[in-house]
Amino acid sequence: EVQLVESGGALVQPGGSLRLSCVASGFTFSSYSMNWVRQAPGKGLEWVSYISSTSGTINYADSVKGRFTISRDNAKNSLYLQMNSLADDDTAVYYCARDPWATVTLDVWGQGTTVIVSS
Amino acid sequence: DIQMTQSPSSLSASVGDRVTITCQASQDISIYLNWYQQKPGKAPNLLIYDASNLDTGVPSRFSGSGSGTDFTFTISSLQPEDVATYYCQQYDSLPSVTFGQGTRLDIK
Numbered sequence: 001e002v003q004l005v006e007s008g009g010a011l012v013q014p015g016g017s018l019r020l021s022c023v024a025s026g027f028t029f030s031s032y033s034m035n036w037v038r039q040a041p042g043k044g045l046e047w048v049s050y051i052s053s054t055s056g057t058i059n060y061a062d063s064v065k066g067r068f069t070i071s072r073d074n075a076k077n078s079l080y081l082q083m084n085s086l087a088d089d090d091t092a093v094y095y096c097a098r099d100p101w102a103t104v105t106l107d108v109w110g111q112g113t114t115v116i117v118s119s
Numbered sequence: 120d121i122q123m124t125q126s127p128s129s130l131s132a133s134v135g136d137r138v139t140i141t142c143q144a145s146q147d148i149s150i151y152l153n154w155y156q157q158k159p160g161k162a163p164n165l166l167i168y169d170a171s172n173l174d175t176g177v178p179s180r181f182s183g184s185g186s187g188t189d190f191t192f193t194i195s196s197l198q199p200e201d202v203a204t205y206y207c208q209q210y211d212s213l214p215s216v217t218f219g220q221g222t223r224l225d226i227k
Contacts, residue, residue, distance in 0.1 A: 105153050105168050105210060106153075106155075106165060109163055
């Protein structure tokens with residue numbers, strides 16, 4: 001079964017840091033681009049970051065550029081999102097998602113992990 | 120940035136009804152548009168890619184059409200399990216992509 005499982009979400013104070021992880025199974029992780037997408041409470045979807053299969057291309061939304069870092073470890077079938085300088089409006093459910101054509105067309109999603117930024 | 124405007128923002132329909140949602144882009148995006156379904160408390164699910172192509176395993180009652188700036192998503196015969204929020208998403212302006220604000224669909 002093709003599956004993505006996120007972890008690492010937590011309650012963190014403004015200005016703090018957090019690292020999210022996403023473990024893939026059931027497919028050849030190293031062949032796929034991956035993305036992070038977030039959803040604030042009661043709001044719509046917001047694309048956050050993209051990484052190509054070899055980590056050769058990395059992109060960020062303007063809202064997180066300079067604060068978030070996406071990375072992957074193909075040997076561990078894992079995707080990461082390092083989040084620094086967190087602010088209240090980073091509060092959201094964070095989803096990792098598979099990107100079969102490297103076009104941010106997202107065909108498999110994890111269940112999400114919740115990040116709450118609050119003092 | 121390309122803005123995506125969905126309408127309506129919410130709608131109620133009866134089982135068996137034909138349901139249509141529209142998505143308008145602020146500039147020409149060719150066919151670079153996807154549709155996702157998000158059921159309450161769940162992750163989104165890809166239904167349609169490249170404006171009109173059904174993803175694997177998606178029921179044939181779902182369809183999409185359009186190109187340029189105007190797109191349509193249709194459910195030919197609404198089923199109870201279709202209660203969800205539907206999002207369009209453009210990927211013409213890579214690396215930046217944008218989603219519509221969502222259309223919440225429920226059963227009358």
